[in-house]
Amino acid sequence: MQTRQAFDGQRRDQHGPDRRTLLKAAGIGLFAFNVAGVEVLLSPAEARARGAVLSVLSAEDAALLEAFGEALVPGARAAGIAHFVDANLARPHHESLLTVRYLDVLPPHDAFYRAGLAALDAASRAVLGVPFVQASAAAAKPLIAAMLPGTIAPWQGPPAALFYLTVRSDAADLVYGTRAAFDRMQVPYLAHIDPPSDW
Amino acid sequence: MTGSHTASAQAPKRTDAVIVGAGAAGNLFAAVLAEAGKSVLVLDPGPAWKAGDLYSSSIWSRRLRWGGPPVESTGANAFGAGFNMGWGTGGAALHHYGTWPRLMPSDFTMKSEFGKGLDWPIGYDDLRPFYDRVQEEVGVSGDAEAEVWRPAGAPYPLPPLQQFAQARLLAKGFHAKGMKTAPSPMAILSQDYKGRPACLYDGWCDAGCPIGALANPLVTYHPRAVKGGARFVNGAHVTQLIPGKTTRQAAGVEYVDSTGTTHTALADIVILAASTVSNPSILLNSKGGDWTNGAGNGSGLVGRYFMTHSIASVYGFFDDEETENYMGVTGAQATNMDHYGKQSLGGGAFGSLQWQLAPTMKPNDLLGVAMARADLFGADLTAFMERAVHHLAVMFGFGEGLPLLENRIELSDRIGPGGMKTPRVVHSFAPESVKVSEMAAQLGLGIIKAGGASEPWAGPMATAHMMGGTIMGNDPSASVTDSFGRSHEIDNLVIAGPGLFPTAGAMNPNFTNHALALRSAEHLVERWLS
Structure with a gap:
């Protein structure tokens, strides 16, 4: 059965999951990822753990996004923030689940993320003397703290506060917005329609 | 005859009425007109949501937000278009919160009484019977006697909703300050009502209410419209009005379907119920015939007097x-x-101020716990979350934004479906409106502290709700429509939605939106084409 195969991460035919399967999978919190040339349906955390290929972001951008997301909301890296953002950027705008969708950031949103990440890295190199991914948490803290008030300098990209809020929201979605997170925090999930396996 | 959801290729080319937008007002108009025997076509750019699509998840709820051509938002107090606008059948009302206070009489006479803003062409008494009928129809829960501020009107058909600890704790602060509180009037069922079940209090209203306890269009006027024979086409982006034989007539509308194919829908009556942002956008893009300045825009006021509410958010811990x-x-x-x-x-x-106490906060999302202290990150955020998810309380002060001519919906240079230009919203609060929000924050801090909260703080001013842009009035040179939403300049064009409001008050707009739409729709049926 195709759907079962896809959920199990087993090899599919060369065309990958059909649209019905993809839609159904999206409804239970999975995205299509390419792992070693095979399309499989995984959660963002699983996709990261299995080294799924990114569709939109470069490896460098993904590493930077993971580092920034982890600095903002501990746990975001392992939760798969880069794969979560990447999978949603690959979707049509009206199917995106990203907070950026209602922060009035004009599309294309992949350009927004790329520009924000580039600005962050450039600021890190200028202020801290190292790429952001190499900055220690203690060193990065004042740099990040200057983003929301917009006092970070140098900064050449989308508004620093907007970029900070966007990535922080993505990270918070994964770390605090899932059913597992609710359970961890002992907050009753109280679903009307039982939510996806992951969120 | 029963209505249905129809593919654009099978959509009727001519109907008695074409309605643009399947939100709250569009569905109400469709129900009233279809039940009166009129043939009705409803066009909406988004998907045909069903109750089963409304997952209990803040993340998935984003699909219910605007997914059409991008809306630019700018100005000193930029409006949150993406968060407030809806997408698909049900529109913004599909993810609205069901807070349904009535406007106050002073909201209708602000210019006359205070020399500021504008007057409505009608008063509260004109709208009161429609408030009463709508609340009976959809089911509103509340305690009219406890609302000592409430204008005259029928008691609510349902008792108030259940309250939880957060509300009781916040109320203590108001009472300590000698202020009153009352259960919020909510279009959410406290008891089973007309075949719909009572609320379960799970706090997922923002993600849409799949059981139908909250009065979203999927369970109120949409079923009536479908039963009455209205036809719905989703994925239909209306790009412009088509001029009729004279400048005072519209022949129908042009729309682009999901394949990019352009269609026309001809009708005797055109009803624009797309949204406060999309209605002016469609009118301004309509430059056929002699409509060189846009359809119905001889006054130059289409898009003008856009309004929103300020929000002062006040938080505190009850450890x-x-x-x-x-x-x-x-x-x-x-x-x-x-x-x-x-x-x-x-x-x-x-300007007016309305407090709303104790909204549900889920851990994530814009109105969630994590965003209550957006400045925190790293280990500080982790510690905050552990404490806040069980001990935080919040209340919001909704402040009135005055109608200003310079606040507007205009066309940008970006191109959307059908080659039309996409909208831009320009908004800045008047200084006295900013003052309302600033004073609300200070007032709120005193209140929550008096209630025993520790470490109270106020968040940055935000915005909510969208009104104006196609305001009603008696003077055609100073407004876009009459009190029934009929265009001053195009005889068979009716505009619906909160875009008609000349003032915003400080009340959530959807109850007034419904009351106005019912009044207009029945008026239209009574005087069809006369």
Whole structure:
């Protein structure tokens, strides 16, 4: 059965999951990822753990996004923030689940993320003397703290506060917005329609 | 005859009425007209949502937000278009919170009474019977007697919703200050009503209410419209009105379907119920025939007087209590309107203030716990979250934004479906409106502290709700429509939605939106083409 195969991460035919399967999978919190040339349906955390290929972001951008997301909301890296953002950027705008969708950031949103990440890295190199991914948490803290008030300098990209809020929201979605997170925090999930396996 | 959801290729080419937008007003118009025997076609750019699509998840709820051509938002107090606008059948009302206070009489006469803003062409008494009928139809829960501020009207058909610890804790502060609280009037069922079940208080209203306890269009007027024979086409982006034989007539509308194919829908009556942002956008893009300045825009006021509400958010911890902030409803559990009087705050503020206490907070999302302290990150955020998900309380002060000519929806240079230009919203609050929000924050801090909260703080001013842009009035040179939403310039064009409001008050707009739409739709049926 195709759907079962896809959920199990087993090899599919060369065309990958059909649209019905993809839609159904999206409804239970999975995205299509390419792992070693095979399309499989995984959660963002699983996709990261299995080294799924990114569709939109470069490896460098993904590493930077993971580092920034982890600095903002501990746990975001392992939760798969880069794969979560990447999978949603690959979707049509009206199917995106990203907070950026209602922060009035004009599309294309992949350009927004790329520009924000580039600005962050450039600021890190200028202020801290190292790429952001190499900055220690203690060193990065004042740099990040200057983003929301917009006092970070140098900064050449989308508004620093907007970029900070966007990535922080993505990270918070994964770390605090899932059913597992609710359970961890002992907050009753109280679903009307039982939510996806992951969120 | 029963209505249905129809592919654009099978959509009727001519109907008695074409309605643009399947939100609250569009569905209400469709129900009234279809039940009167009129053939009705409803066009909506988004998907045909069903109750089963409304997952209990803040993340998935984003699909219900605007997914059409991008809306630019700018100005000193930029409006949150993406968060407020809806997408698909049900429109913004599909993810609205069901907080349904009525406007006050002073909201209708602000210019006459205070020399500021505008007057409505009708008064509260004109709208009162429609408020009463709508609340009976859809089911509103509340305590009219406890709302000592409430204008005259029929009692609510349902008792108030249940309250949880957060509401009780916040109310203590108001009472300590000698202020009153009352259960919020909510279009959410406290008891089973007309075949719909009572609320479960799970706090997922923002993600849409799949059981139908909250009065979203999928369970109120949409089923009536479908049963009456209205046809719905989703994925239909209306690009412009088509001129009729004279400049005072519209022949119908042009729309682009999901394949990019352009269609026309001809009708005797065109009803624009797309949204406060999309209605002016469609009118301004309509430059056929002699409509060189846009359809119905001889006055130059299409898009003008856009309004929104300010939000002053006030937070505090109750460390000795489980605040149950994840329970209840997304709107509010209780309200206070002691400072609704336009000049009651003093200190240079002008405009009404409405408090909404104890909305549900889920851990993530824009109105969630994590965003309550957006400045925190790293280990500080982790510690905050552990404490806040069980001990945080919040209340929102909704402040009135005055109608200003310069606040507007205009066309940008970006191109959307069908080659039409996409909208841009330009918004800045008047200084006296900013003062309302600033004073609300200070007032709120005193209140929550008096209630025993520790470490209270106020968040940055935000915005909510969208009104104006196609305002009603008696003077065709100073407004876009008459009190029934009929265009002053195009005889068979009716505009619906909160875009008609000449003033915003400080009340959530959807109850007034429904009351106005019912009044207009019945008026239209009574005087069809006369």
